[in-house]
Amino acid sequence: MTYATVMVSLALDQPNDARLQVAGELAERFEAALVGVAAAKFASPLYFTDGAAAQRLIDQEEASVKRCLADLEAEFRAATRTRGGRAEWRSATDFPARFVLAQARCADIVVSGGESPAFSDAFSLVSPKDLVMQAGRPLLAVPDKVRWLDLRSVLVAWKHTPEARRAVATALPLLRKAKDVAIVEIPEAGDDRPAAMARVSDVAAWLARHGVTATARVPDAAGDETAAVQLERVAGDVGAGLIVAGAYGHSRFRELILGGVTQYLVTQSARCVLLAH
Incomplete structure (x- = not known):
């Protein structure tokens, strides 16, 4: 592709x-x-x-x-x-x-x-x-402040949804050119962390079969912090120049009213974002 x-x-x-x-x-x-x-x-x-x-x-x-x-x-x-x-x-x-x-x-x-x-x-x-x-x-x-497509580090924001699967598949050409790729799932309250790690490990293995070396990680739950805040912290930790994510895993109405990761990703000004729905 x-x-x-x-x-x-x-x-x-x-x-x-x-x-x-x-x-x-x-x-x-x-x-x-x-x-x-x-x-x-x-x-x-x-x-x-x-x-x-x-x-x-x-x-x-x-x-x-x-x-x-x-x-x-x-x-x-x-x-x-x-x-x-x-x-x-x-x-x-x-x-x-x-x-x-x-x-x-x-x-x-x-x-x-x-x-x-x-x-x-x-x-x-x-x-x-x-x-x-x-x-x-x-x-x-x-974002308006970005001046080049930085693929030194790419963060894949994984979620167990069809949108996330489509996003990582459509991002394959870019992931193959990236230096470092991290697959991260942000746990929600009550999530089974070992199950989340199994999911991101599966994605990393799938990418490896497509010629992309990626690391898998699931950060510890962060109390009352939103998924967007946690994702921003991880993106900063890995120095991501690009985030890959599925858009509107929840209903669009819910995200527009209550806010959500997609809402955050299209308004943040630090890095490029590849989205798919």
């Missing part, structure tokens, strides 16, 4: 340097095609005029959206000009989620930015949470 096509989703009014850098590196590592995508749509105001004045406003705003998309294309072209390989640009005046999710059919992996806790505008950007839930492809979320 490899990545033959990398797709990077750009956003209006957000920094795109980090995701462009990482997507470009990814394409070079795997000699893959690189596809840049972006979309935006004019959001009509709640209180709207009519007649000729309304049409002028619509024309002006739609022209502004097209200029912004042209600027994003120029940014993509500039970032890929010095890289070898194939680069392609796709954009549309459309809802970003609808357009980007449709284009994901051409890609093996989708690269996007992380997401700030602030409210996101559905007319100008697509949430990484929507991408991972609906794209049918692994998502590599790149």
Whole structure:
């Protein structure tokens, strides 16, 4: 398994340097095609005029959206000009989620930015949470402060769920290029620790059969600390530059309301995260 096509989703009014850098590196590592995508749509105001004045406003705003998309294309072209390989640009005046999710059919992996806790505008950007839930492809979320894809140490956040199994399978190309890989299961209250160790050991053995040497570990239960806090501590201990995890092992509603590991992973700003659902 490899990545033959990398797709990077750009956003209006957000920094795109980090995701462009990482997507470009990814394409070079795997000699893959690189596809840049972006979309935006004019959001009509709640209180709207009519007649000729309304049409002028619509024309002006739609022209502004097209200029912004042209600027994003120029940014993509500039970032890929010095890289070898194939680069392609796709954009549309459309809802970003609808357009980007449709284009994901051409890609093996989708690269996007992380997401700030602030409210996101559905007319100008697509949430990484929507991408991972609906794209049918692994998502590599790149925080704005990251400047390269650090594979010296990779942490696989294991959980006994289909999402985690899909995540580690889709991450195989990256895991094969990593220097150190750690498989970690964060125990929950009442968990059987020996059973958890048996699970992560099975994953490490499976990876070994795919040419990836990995260590297995289950930290001691940490009282009232959340799984996200414990995972962050382990990631810091191993110096992880990339975390691989299944997205929304619990219901998405529960994570959005109560918080959870997926919510944390797409908003933290320290390292890249590969997610699959």
